[in-house]
Amino acid sequence: GCGSEASGSGDKDSKTYTIKIGNGNPVGEPSADILDGFVKEELEKRSDGQFKVQVYLNSQLGSETELLEQVKSGTLQIATPSAPSYLVPDLSVYFLPYLFETQDDLWKVTDGPIGQSLTKQLEEQTNSKVLGWWSTGIRHIFSKEREIRQVDDLKGMKIRVMEIPVLMDVFKGLGALPTPLPYSDVYGSLTTNVVDGADNDPSGYKNMKFYEVANNFSISNTLNYPKAVIINEEFYNSLPSDLQKIIDEVFAEAQEKQRDLFMEVMDSDIAELKDKGVNVIEDVDIESFKELAEPIWRGSKDINQDLLNEILESRN
Amino acid sequence: MEIVLMLLILMVILIMINVPISYSIGIVSISYFFIKDISLLTIPQRMFSTINTSTLFAIPLFLLAGMLMNKAEVTDKLYHLAFTLIGHIRGGLAHVNVLSSMMFASMTGSAMADIVGLGTVSATAMEKKGFKKTFAAAVSLSASTITPIIPPSIILIVYGVVAEVSIGRLFLAGILPGLAIGLILMLYIYLASFKKDFPREKSRASFGAVVTAFRHAILPLFMPVIILGGILLGIFTPTEAGAVAVLYVLIIGFLVYKKLTVKIVIETLKEVAATSSVILLLISISGILGWIITIEQVPVLLTDSLLSLTSNPIIILLLINVIILIAGMFLDATPIVLMLVPVFMPILLNIGVDPVHFGIIIGVNTMIGVTTPPVGAGLYAISGALKINVMDVIKEMLPMWGALFVVLLIITFWPGLSLTIPNLIFGK
Amino acid sequence: MIEKIRKLEQRILKLEEWFILIALACIVFFQIMQVVFRYILSSPIGWVDEYSRFLFIWMIMIGSAVAVQKIAHFNVEFLVEKFNLRIQWLTNVVVTILSSSFVIILIVAGFRYLVDMKGKVSSATGVPIEILNFAIPVGFTLMAMHLLFNIILKNKKEELPVE
Ligand code: NA
Ligand code: NA
Numbered sequence: 001g002c003g004s005e006a007s008g009s010g011d012k013d014s015k016t017y018t019i020k021i022g023n024g025n026p027v028g029e030p031s032a033d034i035l036d037g038f039v040k041e042e043l044e045k046r047s048d049g050q051f052k053v054q055v056y057l058n059s060q061l062g063s064e065t066e067l068l069e070q071v072k073s074g075t076l077q078i079a080t081p082s083a084p085s086y087l088v089p090d091l092s093v094y095f096l097p098y099l100f101e102t103q104d105d106l107w108k109v110t111d112g113p114i115g116q117s118l119t120k121q122l123e124e125q126t127n128s129k130v131l132g133w134w135s136t137g138i139r140h141i142f143s144k145e146r147e148i149r150q151v152d153d154l155k156g157m158k159i160r161v162m163e164i165p166v167l168m169d170v171f172k173g174l175g176a177l178p179t180p181l182p183y184s185d186v187y188g189s190l191t192t193n194v195v196d197g198a199d200n201d202p203s204g205y206k207n208m209k210f211y212e213v214a215n216n217f218s219i220s221n222t223l224n225y226p227k228a229v230i231i232n233e234e235f236y237n238s239l240p241s242d243l244q245k246i247i248d249e250v251f252a253e254a255q256e257k258q259r260d261l262f263m264e265v266m267d268s269d270i271a272e273l274k275d276k277g278v279n280v281i282e283d284v285d286i287e288s289f290k291e292l293a294e295p296i297w298r299g300s301k302d303i304n305q306d307l308l309n310e311i312l313e314s315r316n
Numbered sequence: 317m318e319i320v321l322m323l324l325i326l327m328v329i330l331i332m333i334n335v336p337i338s339y340s341i342g343i344v345s346i347s348y349f350f351i352k353d354i355s356l357l358t359i360p361q362r363m364f365s366t367i368n369t370s371t372l373f374a375i376p377l378f379l380l381a382g383m384l385m386n387k388a389e390v391t392d393k394l395y396h397l398a399f400t401l402i403g404h405i406r407g408g409l410a411h412v413n414v415l416s417s418m419m420f421a422s423m424t425g426s427a428m429a430d431i432v433g434l435g436t437v438s439a440t441a442m443e444k445k446g447f448k449k450t451f452a453a454a455v456s457l458s459a460s461t462i463t464p465i466i467p468p469s470i471i472l473i474v475y476g477v478v479a480e481v482s483i484g485r486l487f488l489a490g491i492l493p494g495l496a497i498g499l500i501l502m503l504y505i506y507l508a509s510f511k512k513d514f515p516r517e518k519s520r521a522s523f524g525a526v527v528t529a530f531r532h533a534i535l536p537l538f539m540p541v542i543i544l545g546g547i548l549l550g551i552f553t554p555t556e557a558g559a560v561a562v563l564y565v566l567i568i569g570f571l572v573y574k575k576l577t578v579k580i581v582i583e584t585l586k587e588v589a590a591t592s593s594v595i596l597l598l599i600s601i602s603g604i605l606g607w608i609i610t611i612e613q614v615p616v617l618l619t620d621s622l623l624s625l626t627s628n629p630i631i632i633l634l635l636i637n638v639i640i641l642i643a644g645m646f647l648d649a650t651p652i653v654l655m656l657v658p659v660f661m662p663i664l665l666n667i668g669v670d671p672v673h674f675g676i677i678i679g680v681n682t683m684i685g686v687t688t689p690p691v692g693a694g695l696y697a698i699s700g701a702l703k704i705n706v707m708d709v710i711k712e713m714l715p716m717w718g719a720l721f722v723v724l725l726i727i728t729f730w731p732g733l734s735l736t737i738p739n740l741i742f743g744k
Numbered sequence: 745m746i747e748k749i750r751k752l753e754q755r756i757l758k759l760e761e762w763f764i765l766i767a768l769a770c771i772v773f774f775q776i777m778q779v780v781f782r783y784i785l786s787s788p789i790g791w792v793d794e795y796s797r798f799l800f801i802w803m804i805m806i807g808s809a810v811a812v813q814k815i816a817h818f819n820v821e822f823l824v825e826k827f828n829l830r831i832q833w834l835t836n837v838v839v840t841i842l843s844s845s846f847v848i849i850l851i852v853a854g855f856r857y858l859v860d861m862k863g864k865v866s867s868a869t870g871v872p873i874e875i876l877n878f879a880i881p882v883g884f885t886l887m888a889m890h891l892l893f894n895i896i897l898k899n900k901k902e903e904l905p906v907e
Contacts, residue, residue: 339847346846356856359857364877380768380772559772589768589803
């Protein structure tokens, strides 16, 4: 066989546990690199080899949503789904534009009491324990022909959006024609003008080679949402407390590293994109976007208005 | 690793005793879940995941367009034209089959679209002109490997993302190898025609006959223009192009040729829906097996043993090709690229293989896999669509696979064939 | 009795065939509609892709049941044909048992998946995901039924009439 399963083998002291981690990012993206590097190495080292960690990147075992389901049913031990609003509708607030303008705004809410209640809802829905919330970078709009310098430039443009209901309202609210497409179809759809643009963080824009077909990258700061790191609860509870502690510690450190690394990578990626000849537009009139933001927050039926008020009040 | 090997052997036995192939794959996959005590919930999830993509609409849509073209008697007109043009050459319509696939390749990126659309139409036309149906199927199947090599290409986009290579470069790199596959297949057909006495016209058609044939075929000839033009101008996606093709055939079939009736259309829809369901259920169930192979880290373990054998670049490239070919017997192109590229990339960079060049190698290799048993969606699609025995197609495919292996070797050991055009346009 | 069962099977088959042909026709229609709305009217429709995929998966599952009735799933017969009749009979029994177990396990797994995902909504349009997840248990239940009919009625392999 291929080593013992999560249930373990051997006598109590040297029992080994296989941890299978599923992730949807390519090599070079901070979550992928932290999981396959720091997390794997430290879990195996600090447990003296009692943990055997197998990392499956790049959606090899399924999409982020499917990986979450596999953790829920105990097939995988750990996954990193982006704010799964289809399971916990309250998480939709993370997809509102300009609600979390900076990483600090995001972590203040996520690491605070509001974040704790969201975490609890997610844990109940997925039979899992949340080990942390990681960054997915800040998403900017990029386009093929027209340069996006202010919100009016978006008028009538076909923009690919992720398949999340609230994002239809968001991009309609900004004046664009939102077109939901699977991630894998974005490159081809840009090539053939099925869409005129899309949005992504600098790292995804670079790794997916979108700059080859859509060369205008507008620093529009449109979206900023986190991804959850979840572990199957039954598996976690079956571990002796010293091993549980190792998992908690490693992922607490990993969270800090991942968030910092994403900030660094976003800057270095933007510099690299400029070197590649990408038209990086930095003087975007963000105020013009923000003027349309509040009506979107208030107008979308997918948003829990009480939660939104709570977030806004927590800032005063 | 051992468990996967055991399951694969069991699967072959089940197939041999006449268990339907999709059930055989399903039974061994379910055994794995029981042996490993993994939640059965993952089985429906993988099945849904594999077919829950609009890209696969291309299968029923292009199949439908092709079938309707047959019923509207459009295909006959098209092939009559082709026959008057080059039917007198040794190999006749078999050449036309390959050439039309090369043209089709510049419109679509999936081999399945070629097989179930043009491939079926071409083979039917060949049969009507007196070719053996199984030989015609084998020509269509072999020619379909060109489709994802000549740009655009779905598999090269997947590769470009995984290997972090420019997709623009990959597309350009595919042009010459795609043409090479076509030329070598035509060379094989030409040589085989001496032995097999393929049907052909006794003499070159008169100029008047060609003009008449052209006049009759002008509307169907316009269809690739609409499809290609529509895709290039961004009016529709390659998948939607399948639906537009159906609409176009309906229009000319009802209004111009007047061969279609509502009853024929309903019958065709029913047949196509059932036939493509069989193909797609197989693809869906293969998704479970692919997942098992991935989670058992079979490719990683294979690579480790490969590197412990040799460090000779030529032998490594050969061995890598053999591994991909074996994987291609059991898996679809996309999961192979997703699993094997991250594993092989470090080795390849180590022995100085250009990643763009390797993209074309793995593209051609995995497309051969689409035509090989026991799991070969293309093989079953063409057999199912033409209602012929899979074994008879396999017999006809043997020399064709020989020709395809020759192209694969040429592409593998002649980097210039792939790299000249992209290096010319983008610089080194 | 046998005639009654045959009639029942034909009636079910007819319903299934109408279902899959309408599903496929809708997919064609939706795809063309999307082109018109996106390119000509500049207002792409959000639900087209997801609804089409749901119909597509339902078509595959029901269509696979139709193919069971016609004994049209891909198989490799060449080896079994070489055996003597007793062994052929034996393999036939084994094949039937294995096929039935597979189909029954998938009905169970499909139902469990359905229950597990209860209350979730689809990612793009927010419709209940049960609409999609019902496809496997329903499709495989129909497959099991046709397998049973095949045994009772000794159905013979039928060419799927694609020409
Ligand atoms: Na192509
Ligand atoms: Na194959």
